[in-house]
Amino acid sequence: VAPRPRPRVLLKAPTLAEMEEMTTSEEEESP
Amino acid sequence: RQVTVQRKEKDFQGMLEYHKEDEALLIRNLVTELKPQTLAGTVPCLPAYILYMCIRHADYVNDDLKVHSLLTSTINGIKKVLKKHNDDFEMTTFWLSNTCRLLHCLKQYSGDEGFMTRNTAKQNEHCLKNFDLTEYRQVLSDLSIQIYQQLIKIAEGVLQPMIVSAMLENESIQGLCGVKPTGYRKRSSSMADGENSYCLEAIIRQMNCFHTVMCDQGLDPEITLQVFKQLFYMITAVTLNNLLLRKDVCSWSTGMQLRYNISQLEEWLRGKNLHQSGAVQTMEPLIQAAQLLQLKKKTPEDAEAICSLCTSLSTQQIVKILNLYTPLNEFEERVTVSFIRKIQAQLQERNDPQQLLLDYKHMFPVLFPFNPSSLTMDSIHIPACLNLEFLNEV
Numbered sequence: 001v002a003p004r005p006r007p008r009v010l011l012k013a014p015t016l017a018e019m020e021e022m023t024t025s026e027e028e029e030s031p
Numbered sequence: 032r033q034v035t036v037q038r039k040e041k042d043f044q045g046m047l048e049y050h051k052e053d054e055a056l057l058i059r060n061l062v063t064e065l066k067p068q069t070l071a072g073t074v075p076c077l078p079a080y081i082l083y084m085c086i087r088h089a090d091y092v093n094d095d096l097k098v099h100s101l102l103t104s105t106i107n108g109i110k111k112v113l114k115k116h117n118d119d120f121e122m123t124t125f126w127l128s129n130t131c132r133l134l135h136c137l138k139q140y141s142g143d144e145g146f147m148t149r150n151t152a153k154q155n156e157h158c159l160k161n162f163d164l165t166e167y168r169q170v171l172s173d174l175s176i177q178i179y180q181q182l183i184k185i186a187e188g189v190l191q192p193m194i195v196s197a198m199l200e201n202e203s204i205q206g207l208c209g210v211k212p213t214g215y216r217k218r219s220s221s222m223a224d225g226e227n228s229y230c231l232e233a234i235i236r237q238m239n240c241f242h243t244v245m246c247d248q249g250l251d252p253e254i255t256l257q258v259f260k261q262l263f264y265m266i267t268a269v270t271l272n273n274l275l276l277r278k279d280v281c282s283w284s285t286g287m288q289l290r291y292n293i294s295q296l297e298e299w300l301r302g303k304n305l306h307q308s309g310a311v312q313t314m315e316p317l318i319q320a321a322q323l324l325q326l327k328k329k330t331p332e333d334a335e336a337i338c339s340l341c342t343s344l345s346t347q348q349i350v351k352i353l354n355l356y357t358p359l360n361e362f363e364e365r366v367t368v369s370f371i372r373k374i375q376a377q378l379q380e381r382n383d384p385q386q387l388l389l390d391y392k393h394m395f396p397v398l399f400p401f402n403p404s405s406l407t408m409d410s411i412h413i414p415a416c417l418n419l420e421f422l423n424e425v
Contacts, residue, residue, distance in 0.1 A: 008142060008159065011095055013102070013166035016173040023107050 045157050045408025046088035046425040047081065051097060053421045054104055057085070060418045062108035067125040067248065069416055075249020079132035080411050081419070083140070087408070088425055090159045102167050105133075106174060113181060120185045121244050127178040128250045131399055134171040137164050139403040149403050157408045172399065179254070179397045183261050186241055190262060191269065193229040193237070198270040198292050199280045201230045231292050234266070235299055242303055251402050256308035259300070261395055263310035266296075267317045268391035274320055275348060275387060281355035283363075286324025293318055315343040316389070323352055328366045334373045345383035350375060 014022065049057060061078050070077055082105055089097035109126050116122040138146040140158045147155060238259075245255045270289070274280055293314055300306045319341045326340070327333045341349050353366045353374065413419055 006161075008161060008163040009095070010163040010165065011098060011167065013099075013164075013170050016106070016170050016177070019103065019106060019170070020110075023110075 043409045043424045045084055045411070046091055047084040048088045048423040048425050049085060049421055051100075054101060056421065057101075057419065058104045058108040062105060063112050065112075065417075067121055070414075071247075073414055074406065074411065075247075076129050076132035077411070077413075079129040079136060080406065080408065081413060081417075081422075082133055083136040084408055084411070085422070086137075086164075087140070087157065087159060090162050091425075093161045095162060098162055098164070102164075102170075106170060109174065109178075113178060117181060118185055118188070120182065120189070120241065121248070123178060123182045123185060124244050124248045124250055127175060127182055127254070128245075128248045130171055130175045130178055131251055131254065131402075132249075132404070134168055134175060134399065135402050135404065137168050137171065138401055141165075141168075146401060146403070149405075151405075151407065153407050153409075175399055176397060179257075180394070182258065183394065186258065186262055187265050189237060190234065190266065192227060193234050194266055194269045195273050196227070197229040197231045197234050198266065198289060199273055199277075199285060201228070202284075202288060203230060204288055204291055231295055235295070238262070238299060242305075251399070253398070253400050253402070256305060257395065257397050259305050260309045260313060263296070263300075263308075264313040264393070264395070265391055267314045268389035268393070271317050271320055271348075272388045272391060274317075275351050275355075278355045278357055281324065281352055282357050283325055283359055286321045289317070289321040290325070293321060316348070319344050320348070320352060323349065324356065328353060328356065328370055329364070331373065334370060334377060337374060338377045345387075346375065346378040346381055347383065347385070347387050349378070351387060 061081060065078065074080065082101070085101060086098055089101060109130060113123060113126055139150065139154070141164065142158045142160075147158075241258070241262075242255070245258065274285075274289075296314070297306070297311055300308070300310055323337060323341055323344070326337055328337070337349065344352075350371055353371050356366050358365055413422065
């Protein structure tokens with residue numbers, strides 16, 4: 001019997017809007 | 032030496048490794064600074080496949096931070112390039128195509144059996160081993176919708192100035208200008224006879240141009256169909272709205288010209304195999320308006336015929352066109368008030384919307400059906416012009 005594959009780990013992702021906010025705040029922080 | 036090279040090719044498992052510090056260079060060369068023309072003649076959606084091969088290696092070495100970082104940088108890079116080229120149809124098509132392809136890859140190689148039914152055994156070997164990227168698939172799907180909306184906005188911006196003159200004002204049927212209603216100055220939405228006057232050929236040329244770009248960039252055919260359905264709806268809405276507001280175009284001869292123009296557009300759709308897109312159905316109110324202009328408008332039987340024909344026009348729109356209808360010459364009579372009342376009475380039971388004009392900015396919801404690729408990752412060659420020598424084939 002073939003071994004059962006290990007379940008994959010769910011990578012949490014921010015939403016597109018959250019990503020937008022993150023990049024905007026990063027841009028604001030950088031001089 | 033030759034043996035070594037052959038062995039290396041044979042061992043390539045379709046993964047690409049890079050050092051974390053090269054991520055910014057990867058995104059710059061593959062996303063933000065890339066010109067679609069650079070990849071002419073290569074596999075369509077090559078950036079998407081390369082990105083998947085990089086993600087796969089990060090997954091293979093179980094480096095969740097690297098996967099997170101690469102996907103975030105990719106998505107931000109795509110957004111940046113789209114913002115910079117927000118009026119470039121080719122660039123926007125290129126990234127819509129690649130974003131959808133990356134999304135398809137993340138499904139096709141997710142390990143989810145529902146997405147693996149068309150995979151070869153070799154392709155199944157290329158599935159992700161450690162991570163479930165379902166949430167990133169949602170982000171890519173949302174991004175695809177944004178890019179699609181940008182694409183439609185660009186195409187509409189190009190077409191919109193052509194519509195009124197090409198569909199309603201230009202007279203390509205010979206001899207028709209002699210039967211125009213008299214007493215009206217030639218009016219154009221865009222300065223009479225000026226350089227902004229277009230014929231239908233100009234619209235068709237532009238559609239050909241859009242179609243060629245979408246095919247060349249390997250955009251999923253289902254998306255191309257939806258783009259044209261949306262554009263044909265906009266052409267219909269702008270044309271019909273003008274017809275409903277302009278007395279000088281509510282005539283038998285404009286009806287004739289309009290029907291001819293619509294048939295040319297239908298023929299173009301058939302020629303490009305786009306007739307199943309639903310585009311023709313979106314033109315139905317305009318087809319009926321053209322027929323209404325040409326029908327007789329006198330007897331009770333004429334009223335009956337109009338009511339049974341004009342099912343895609345509202346009562347308000349039918350009545351408005353009849354009110355605006357302008358006889359060609361002194362031998363043709365105006366539509367009588369009693370005829371219009373008869374039509375109104377017959378259509379009373381219809382539950383028509385109250386608004387007269389169509390919302391030309393209305394967008395149909397877009398769908399991105401799963402479209403797995405038959406390509407296997409280990410067959411993909413990275414051209415030197417991409418300047419990605421720092422990627423190691425694994």
